[in-house]
Amino acid sequence: MLEPRLDNRPCGGKYADIVESIGHTPLVELRRLSPKPGVRIFAKLESYNPTGSVKDRVA
Structure with a gap:
């Protein structure tokens, strides 16, 4: 079951x-x-990232 958001940032x-x-x-x-x-x-629901699970920064 999904929980309420932990902060007020937008999701989706x-x-x-x-x-x-x-x-x-x-x-979740x-x-x-x-x-x-x-x-x-x-x-973390990585599938909600704009690029899927691709990292947005270089390690």
């Missing part, structure tokens, strides 16, 4: 160019994978 918004969309990858909490109470695990 409209941008003037592709560069503006970088850095807004949505997160994986509650069932939490090893103990108080531990929160999140996954």
Whole structure:
């Protein structure tokens, strides 16, 4: 189940160019994978990036 956003940044918004969309990858909490109470695990939805899972910076 998707969790509410952790901040107020837009998700899937409209941008003037592709560069503006970088850095807004949505997160989803994986509650069932939490090893103990108080531990929160999140996954990034890389498929929502404009280029898929291609990195937007050089390592």
